[in-house]
Amino acid sequence: MxxxxxxxxxxxxxxxxxxxxxxxxxxxxxxxxxxxxxxxxxxxxxxxxxxxxxxxxxGEVPIILAPAGGxxxxxxxxxxxxxxxxxxxxxxxxxxxxxxxxxxxxxxxxxxxxxxxxxxxxxxxxxxxxxxxxxxxxxxxxxxxxxxxxxxxxxxxxxxxxxxxxxxxxxxxxxxxxxxxxxxxxxxxxxxxxxxxxxxxxxxxxxxxxxxxxxxxxxxxxxxxxxxxxxxxxxxxxxxxxxxxxxxxxxxxxxxxxxAPVTVDWNGWTLCKAGPWSQGPALLQQLALLPDGFGTGETAYGSAGYVHTLVEGAKLAMADREAWYGDAADVPLDDLLAPAYNAARRKLIGDQASLELRPGSPDGRTPRLPAHVEHLLSELAKSGAEDGFDALGTLPSGAGEPTVARDGLTRGDTCHLxxxxxxxxxxxxxxxxxxxxxxxxxxxxxxxxxxxxxxAWLEPGLPNTLTPGRRPRTTLTPSLALRDGVPVMAFGTPGGDQQDQWSLHFFLAVALRPPVRGQWDLQGAVDAPNWHTDAFPSSFFPRGMRPGSLVVEDRIGDAVAAELRARGHRVTLADPWSEGRLCAVARDPRTGVLSAAANPRGMQGYAVGR
Structure with missing residues (x-):
């Protein structure tokens, strides 16, 4: 390949x-x-x-580590x-x-x-x-x-x-x-x-x-x-x-x-993430939402059904992030990751793209969204704007960590290793x-x-309310994967709110695609066409959102893009190499063979090793 x-x-x-x-x-x-x-x-x-x-x-840095034998x-x-x-x-x-x-x-x-x-x-x-x-x-x-x-x-x-x-x-x-x-x-x-x-x-x-x-x-x-x-x-x-x-x-x-990391098991893998002071558990929620047999049949890898299922799961997980994650209140994380909760949430994924922000009710609790988000949703409903807008009434541009200048709209990114x-x-x-x-x-x-x-929000009583001594919820979210209980892979990407979308797509590409030279195809998973949605509130000033949005690299193919549009996604075809800046390393515990891959997008990332 x-x-x-x-x-x-x-x-x-x-x-x-x-x-x-x-x-x-x-x-x-x-x-x-x-x-x-x-x-x-x-x-x-x-x-x-x-x-x-x-x-x-x-700045800041979340780190996930696995010492040998630990x-x-x-x-x-x-x-x-x-x-x-x-x-x-x-x-x-x-x-x-x-x-x-x-x-x-x-x-x-x-x-x-x-x-x-x-x-x-x-x-x-x-x-x-x-x-x-x-x-x-x-x-x-x-x-x-x-x-x-x-x-x-x-x-x-x-x-x-x-x-x-x-x-x-x-x-x-x-x-x-x-x-x-x-x-x-x-x-x-x-x-x-x-x-x-x-x-x-x-x-x-x-x-x-x-x-x-x-x-x-x-x-x-x-x-x-x-x-x-x-x-x-x-x-x-x-x-x-x-x-x-x-x-x-x-x-x-x-x-x-x-x-201790937060974890979810999936098909013999265990994924480790930082706690809900980060957005890390959103990747775990997306995994927990996947139906049995995902990656086969109508959801075969790379198909429109595959992308649609992941996009709709991301919307649900990110809606929960907005309602429940933060460091200023107790987060019902066990309930958010519980099989019964995710089985119920999975039923919300239909054949058509959702244009709503739908946080769940773990353990019967009532979700609460920030007033700023409620106002934004109200204004979007009144305007009928198909592409969404930010809090200043202008279209949001770019993706990732902002490098906000005076107007708040200049964009930037972050790093990974x-x-x-x-x-x-x-x-x-x-x-x-x-x-x-x-x-x-x-x-x-x-x-x-x-x-x-x-x-953080300037509204009392939210999980992510600005609170002295508490961490603002961060988008930074490195990943560690175990196979049959043994740490085998470290990976991640820059990209703000997109990190736990792109990282999930990478992981699934590793898990679902055939190996190369007897090892996981890390570079193939990095290179695979990628996508993201902004259908939830941005974590960054000015905190906009774009309901129904789906930005895909045009390498995804005309037929897949057309079917996604037919399902109601507001598809934007992006440059062929524009989504994600993934890095990854791995170790096969059976043989001791090490592997690595790096992202070609942006012409900066590189892997080295011997």
């Missing part, structure tokens, strides 16, 4: 990420004797440098809302949504502590070992990908007029970086050099140094600079200048933490937030604050 690249196979180690330099640096760590967790940390910091429009050090675990690097970030404060400013940019949208940064905890608890290397690759590319420069310059151009006016520290870094001499230009960030390199020096000054022991680096971040010069940045009045998507709520106490109190090593350690991580376009660059540090609070 033709694919854009081969599925890599070997026995030493495999890496897949959304940027070739991150993948190769992770492989260099493996070649130097490090394990998968050392490699993942090094790659994570390189992604901050080479994909600054997609993630940054003050049980899978989730390491949560999603920081909570600061102590001062209550609903009353935001509504007193005349806001009904958390802005999409600026310090008011900044959660407590979580990524750095999570990476350092992964290194300390599961790695073998020290701080200098894992930061040296990021320092090199920040200091010496890296060839910029085209999207960095395009993103900078989209916020040029904002940078030049308001966020001048960002203009100094990303518009030197008034010129945005072009594809292939060497892009340097000397302030970021200096930050990591100082963190390394302070870590090593604390002692010679590896764990002592790592914990010292964590203290430097949350209590030292990094924390002080982040608080100063939060306190600066900054223009955001509201059209006003606001200061943030992040304090030194918030930073000092934060610790990343481990949790997976690693497996010769010992059988597996790790999957989705770093994001702290984009170059989310907040002004902190001059002393070389990176901006994040904007994850935009995902």
């Amino acid at each position: 033709f694919t854009t690249r081969p599925t890599l196979q070997g026995t030493f180690g495999m890496v897949s990420s959304t940027h070739w330099l991150a993948s190769q640096c992770a492989m260099a760590v493996l070649e130097d004797g490090g394990n998968a967790f050392d490699a993942a940390v090094a790659a994570g910091f390189v992604l901050h440098v080479v994909e600054p429009h997609l993630n940054g050090p003050a 049980s899978p675990a989730v390491l949560c690097g999603q920081g909570p809302a600061p102590a001062g970030a209550g609903v009353a404060h935001y509504t007193s400013l005349g806001l009904d949504l958390v802005p999409g940019t600026g310090p008011l949208a900044a959660a407590v940064p979580g990524a750095f502590d999570a990476w350092m905890m992964l290194l300390r608890d599961h790695g073998t290397r020290d701080v200098r070992d894992v930061l040296r690759y990021a320092i090199h590319y920040a200091e010496s420069g890296h060839p910029a990908v085209e999207r960095i310059g395009a993103t900078v151009e989209s916020v040029r006016e904002l940078f030049e007029q308001e966020w001048t520290s960002s203009a100094e870094l990303y518009l030197p001499g008034g010129r945005a970086p072009r594809g292939g230009d060497l892009l340097r960030n000397p302030a970021l390199a200096a930050t990591w050099r100082r963190v390394t020096a302070e870590a090593e000054a604390a002692g010679s022991d590896r764990e002592t140094q790592i914990d010292a680096a964590r203290r430097t971040w949350r209590e030292g010069f990094v924390a002080e600079a982040l608080v100063r940045a939060s306190d600066r009045p900054t223009m955001d998507t509201s059209g006003e200048r606001h200061t943030g709520t992040l304090s030194g106490d918030d930073l000092a109190a934060y610790r990343a933490g481990y949790e 997976d690693v497996v090593d010769r010992w059988g350690n597996l790790v999957s991580a989705t770093p994001s937030g702290g984009w170059l376009q989310s907040n002004p660059v902190v001059p002393e540090l070389g990176f901006p604050l994040g904007t994850r609070l935009q995902m």
